[in-house]
Amino acid sequence: MRKFWFSALLFAIAILLMVASLAVGQDSVLDKVKDRGRLVCGVYGGLPGFSFLNQDGKWNGFDVDYCRALAAAIFGDPDKVEFVPLKTPERFPALQTGEIDVLIRNTTWTLTRDTQVGADFAPPTFYDGQGFMLRKELGVISLEELAGASICVTAGSTTELNLADTMRALGVDFKPVVFEEIDTLYHSYEQERCDVVTSDKSQLAARRNVLKNPGDHVILDVTISKEPLGPVTIHGDNKWNDVVSWVVYATFFAEEHGITQSNVSAYKSKNPEIGRFLGETGDMGGKLGLSKDWARQVIAAVGNYGEIFERNLTPIGLPRGVNKPWTQGGLLYSMPFR
Amino acid sequence: MEERTPDKTIKPPTDSKNILQWLKANLFNTWYNALLTLLAVVFLYIAFKGILSWAFTEANWNVIPANLQIFLVGAYPREEIWRVWIVIYTLALLLGLSAGVWGGLTLRLAIVIGGVGGGMGIILAFFPIALSNRFGLLGGVTLLVVAFFLIRGKIGLRPWVLGGWLLSFPWTMIWLHGFAGLPTVLTSSWGGLLLTLILAAVGIVVSFPLGVLLALGRRSTLPVIKWVSTAYIETVRGVPLVTILFMAQIMVPIFLPDFRIDKILRAMLGITLFSAAYMAENVRGGLQAIPTGQYEAAHAVGLNYPLTMLLVVLPQALRSVIPAIVGQFISLFKDTSLVTVIGLLDLLGIAKTVIANPDWLGLQAEVYLFAAIIYFVFSYSMSYISLRIEDALGVQ
Numbered sequence: 209m210r211k212f213w214f215s216a217l218l219f220a221i222a223i224l225l226m227v228a229s230l231a232v233g234q235d236s237v238l239d240k241v242k243d244r245g246r247l248v249c250g251v252y253g254g255l256p257g258f259s260f261l262n263q264d265g266k267w268n269g270f271d272v273d274y275c276r277a278l279a280a281a282i283f284g285d286p287d288k289v290e291f292v293p294l295k296t297p298e299r300f301p302a303l304q305t306g307e308i309d310v311l312i313r314n315t316t317w318t319l320t321r322d323t324q325v326g327a328d329f330a331p332p333t334f335y336d337g338q339g340f341m342l343r344k345e346l347g348v349i350s351l352e353e354l355a356g357a358s359i360c361v362t363a364g365s366t367t368e369l370n371l372a373d374t375m376r377a378l379g380v381d382f383k384p385v386v387f388e389e390i391d392t393l394y395h396s397y398e399q400e401r402c403d404v405v406t407s408d409k410s411q412l413a414a415r416r417n418v419l420k421n422p423g424d425h426v427i428l429d430v431t432i433s434k435e436p437l438g439p440v441t442i443h444g445d446n447k448w449n450d451v452v453s454w455v456v457y458a459t460f461f462a463e464e465h466g467i468t469q470s471n472v473s474a475y476k477s478k479n480p481e482i483g484r485f486l487g488e489t490g491d492m493g494g495k496l497g498l499s500k501d502w503a504r505q506v507i508a509a510v511g512n513y514g515e516i517f518e519r520n521l522t523p524i525g526l527p528r529g530v531n532k533p534w535t536q537g538g539l540l541y542s543m544p545f546r
Numbered sequence: 547m548e549e550r551t552p553d554k555t556i557k558p559p560t561d562s563k564n565i566l567q568w569l570k571a572n573l574f575n576t577w578y579n580a581l582l583t584l585l586a587v588v589f590l591y592i593a594f595k596g597i598l599s600w601a602f603t604e605a606n607w608n609v610i611p612a613n614l615q616i617f618l619v620g621a622y623p624r625e626e627i628w629r630v631w632i633v634i635y636t637l638a639l640l641l642g643l644s645a646g647v648w649g650g651l652t653l654r655l656a657i658v659i660g661g662v663g664g665g666m667g668i669i670l671a672f673f674p675i676a677l678s679n680r681f682g683l684l685g686g687v688t689l690l691v692v693a694f695f696l697i698r699g700k701i702g703l704r705p706w707v708l709g710g711w712l713l714s715f716p717w718t719m720i721w722l723h724g725f726a727g728l729p730t731v732l733t734s735s736w737g738g739l740l741l742t743l744i745l746a747a748v749g750i751v752v753s754f755p756l757g758v759l760l761a762l763g764r765r766s767t768l769p770v771i772k773w774v775s776t777a778y779i780e781t782v783r784g785v786p787l788v789t790i791l792f793m794a795q796i797m798v799p800i801f802l803p804d805f806r807i808d809k810i811l812r813a814m815l816g817i818t819l820f821s822a823a824y825m826a827e828n829v830r831g832g833l834q835a836i837p838t839g840q841y842e843a844a845h846a847v848g849l850n851y852p853l854t855m856l857l858v859v860l861p862q863a864l865r866s867v868i869p870a871i872v873g874q875f876i877s878l879f880k881d882t883s884l885v886t887v888i889g890l891l892d893l894l895g896i897a898k899t900v901i902a903n904p905d906w907l908g909l910q911a912e913v914y915l916f917a918a919i920i921y922f923v924f925s926y927s928m929s930y931i932s933l934r935i936e937d938a939l940g941v942q
Contacts, residue, residue, distance in 0.1 A: 253889060255900040261891070263613045265621045265735075268903075290734050291621075292809070293889040293899075298796050305799035307806065391901060391910040418908035514734045524904045 237309050237441065237448040238282070238497055246288040249275035253293025256414045257524040258314055260489035265446045270520040271312040274333060274439060274456070274512045280309065281455045281502040296317045302324045303442055310452055311440040326443040330452040331339035331460075332436035333513075335530050335539050338370050339409040341416060346403065351378055351430055358383040360393050360402040366433070371406050374432045393445070394419070408435055411527055417525035451496050458503040460542035461485060462512035466531050469511035472504055485545045492545055503545075513540060600911075609675050609906045610916050616900065617916070620737015620891050625686065626729065629721045630740060631682050638686040640661070640714060642693025643707045647700055651938045655931055656690060662927050663687050684879040715751075718744075733810045737891035740919065741810070745882040745892065750875050756818070757825025758864075764830055775826070782823035786883055790816045795888040813885045823876045828870040832863030865939055872932035876925045883921075893917050 214443040219372040241247050251259040251271050253321035267275075292308050299315065302308045304326045314336075315321070317329045340359075342348055348357075351374065361368050363386045375382055385402045387393040394415045397405040405412070409427060416422050439456065447470045462468070465482055467475055475486060485500040494500065510516055517528065532538025574580040610617070619630055645656035667683030672843050697703060722740075724730040736744070763775030782790070794816040798807060844854040864871070886895040897917045900912045 247580045253891065253895070254899040254905050256902045256907055260902040260904075261616050261621055261737075261890060261896070262903060263616060263905075265616050265619070265624060267621070292734050293895070295887055295889045297792070298888060301800065301933050307799055394908070395910070414904070414907070470676075524907075 217500065222245045228365065229330060236497075237306075237445050238451055240306075241282060241309050245276065245283075246290055247279045247282065247310070248290045248292060248308045249278070250292050250294045250299060250302055250311040250313055252313045253291075255314060257410070257521045257526065259291075259293075268469070268520070270334065271314065273516045273520065274312050274459075275310070277454050277459065277506045277510045277516075278452060279457075281451065281498055284501075284505045286509035300327060303327060303440060306442070309441075310449075312438075313440075314437045316439050317436045317438060322439075327440045328443050328445070328449045330439040330441065330449060331456045332438035332458075332539075333456055334410070334437045336408045336410050336435035336437055337431035338367055338433040338435065339407060339412055339431055340404050340406050341397075341412045341425055342404040342428070344424050344426050349428065351375070351428070351432075352380060354381070354382055354404060355380050357404050358385050358402040360385045360397050360405040362386070362390060362393055362407065363388050367407055370433045390500040410521070411531075414524040415486075422525075447497060451498065453471060454496055455502075455506055457542040457545075458485070458506050459513040459516060460533065460540045461545060462503075462507045463514045463540070464535060464542060467507055467512060469507060469509075469515055473506040481545050490546075550579065552871075561781055593895050606909055607912060609900065609909045611675070613896075613900045613906070614673055614675060615679075616738055616896055617893065618738050620742045620896055621735035622731060622737065622740065623729075623735070626724075626731055627679065629724075629728070629731075631678075631686075632721050633718045634682070634686050635689055636714060636717060636940075638690040638709050638882050639693050640707065642690035643697050643703070643710065645690075646694045646697035646709050649699070651935060653694075654934045654938065656694065658927060658931050658934065660687050660690050662923065663690075666923075715748075733808050736810065738896045739893050741885075742879075742882050742892045743889065745810075745814060746818055746879040748814045749821050749878050749882070752818045753821035753825050753878070754871075756822035756858070758829050760822060760826035761829035761833060764826065765833055779823045779826050782820055783827070785884060787817070787820050787881055787888055790820050791884060791888050810890065811889075813888065813890055816880065817882060817885075821874065821881075824874055825871065828867050828874055829863065831870065832865075832867035833859065835866050836863055866935055868939070872928060872935075876928050879925060879928065880921060893920060 254260055257269060258271045262268045275289050279289045280286040294302055294313060299311055299313055303311050312371055317332060321327050322329060348354060359381055359382050361371055361384055412427050416425050419425055439452050484492050486504050487493055493502045529541045532540060534541040573583040619627060641656050641659060645653040663683055664687045667687055670683050671680050760775050760779055763771045764779060766772045790814060794812040798812060840858055841854060844858040882892055883894040885892050891899060894917055897913045900906055901913050
């Protein structure tokens with residue numbers, strides 16, 4: 209009898225699994241998000257300037273603002289977002305299994321990720337790159353002068369790999385000092401346990417600001433890697449990737465044309481492209497599966513790219529660098545709204 | 547005949563000494579002890595000088611009161627915090643009622659918990675936070691005391707109080723999550739100490755009976771039950787908790803697509819199933835200490851297997867392994883901090899996100915020290931309660 213119940217249980221589990229796998233719909237994530245009534249956004253959950261919980265228990269940051277922008281485009285309400293903090297190893301599985309709708313978590317766009325891990329990328333919202341910070345008194349201005357220096361770096365990251373590759377190519381010997389945690393990394397640098405610290409330049413700039421004497425430290429001009437960071441959607445869902453991409457473009461476009469959070473509601477222009485952008489003519493929103501005034505909602509909720517940047521990243525000491533509109537010599541280029 | 551007056555009675559000699567005598571007797575009684583004492587003082591001075599001067603001059607403690615709310619409840623919406631208070635008051639009420647109807651051990655337990663709660667309540671009252679939250683904990687302790695005196699000695703109400711405890715878990719969950727007209731608070735915004743305590747409480751309450759069953763199963767004479775229990779215990783004990791949490795977080799959704807199990811629920815399951823295996827081994831240790839004579843005696847008076855276990859074996863077995871079980875509970879409480887590796891914002895996770903706030907960058911020492919103190923207060927309270935339980939049960 210016991211054996212019978214055991215087999216019955218196994219059978220039931222098998223049936224359940226089959227039903228569950230059949231029930232996987234062909235719907236776009238966009239439809240699921242609309243049905244659910246809120247967007248589930250995967251974020252880092254503890255990265256200065258990009259995503260963190262402020263003291264009122266509200267999520268803040270550059271990545272968080274893009275989640276809110278997306279919610280504003282879909283629902284006209286930037287608060288219809290559930291934030292899911294994710295650690296590095298679980299970010300792609302969370303996306304593949306549909307636990308999150310979109311991943312906006314400082315993820316670098318690489319060929320392998322685009323093809324092998326089931327991810328599609330939207331336009332980068334932040335162009336980062338690996339750099340070096342050291343004490344001004346060392347008087348070093350190039351990597352070749354770093355022979356014999358000890359360099360603090362985080363363990364097992366591409367940062368460590370880039371460092372090793374670059375230095376080998378230059379034929380410069382160095383002593384790596386490896387850390388697991390970012391906080392310990394900078395603490396050790398401050399305690400002079402290494403001469404140089406290497407990481408993405410955005411992080412270096414943010415951390416330099418909270419060192420005891422920020423002026424005593426310099427970030428070298430050299431950038432040894434490309435780190436285009438942007439939103440990620442599940443592979444193969446073009447409709448959803450279109451929505452995420454065009455929300456990003458909308459923030460670029462608004463900055464190109466001087467449309468801001470404060471003037472968007474009353475913005476008037478004879479430029480037909482801006483008319484289409486604001487939903488006054490044409491049906492750009494309908495083509496994306498969104499409301500007519502979606503872009504207006506995005507800008508009203510979070511502002512244009514420059515405003516998002518200045519609100520979140522300028523206070524932590526990040527220069528705009530290449531993260532400027534193409535019209536000002538930067539890399540941000542909105543595709544045409546027509 | 548001489549009459550003795552009370553003031554002429556001679557008091558028994560006490561061995562009380564003044565400080566100098568005490569120092570001489572304990573620290574400087576021989577030349578090598580004097581040397582060791584001096585060395586220890588020098589060592590302590592070196593070790594703590596830096597910490598103390600840091601704590602009072604360099605450290606920026608503003609980060610703690612400013613972020614107190616998220617340390618305690620994470621992203622739980624500020625306007626819904628009264629629901630957390632309802633839960634705390636319910637638990638305080640139940641504890642007070644239990645102390646009233648059971649007395650004895652339960653009363654001691656209530657006194658310890660009430661004492662810790664009251665102490666934290668007094669500290670909380672000085673924090674610059676909303677008035678209702680400032681005095682909330684003291685209110686809870688008051689409720690506990692009032693409930694105790696109201697119901698004191700009414701033994702007939704025991705089943706009702708027990709029922710109250712059984713209902714307290716679903717009651718807690720529906721208040722925290724929301725029902726009917728109340729706005730839903732998604733579990734992704736539960737965090738801080740609240741999440742740590744929920745994970746630990748569920749882990750402790752569920753893993754204990756599960757562990758007892760597994761221990762009995764492992765000693766069972768029925769081969770299927772015996773082998774299944776043994777296989778479960780050995781498998782789980784052979785895998786680190788972090789691995790189980792990652793399995794629950796990454797593998798389960800892959801096996802069950804479109805069957806979204808709440809992230810916190812998955813963590814609870816992982817912690818509980820992990821802890822149950824260790825609990826089973828602790829309990830088994832106790833079972834092995836029971837002499838065969840006890841079983842035979844129970845059979846002789848006509849008790850069947852469940853009654854033998856329930857009335858004769860388990861009470862003795864569990865009593866002898868209280869320290870091991872409490873040790874397991876304390877390590878479970880601390881192990882909940884591992885959920886940060888799967889992105890849950892428990893107390894430690896909140897500490898990490900607080901130091902990512904640009905306003906408080908670089909204050910990791912203060913924040914981690916604060917988290918450590920909270921963990922210590924709770925762990926030490928559990929340890930103290932276990933000592934009281936041992937006293938009350940007369941365990942040598």
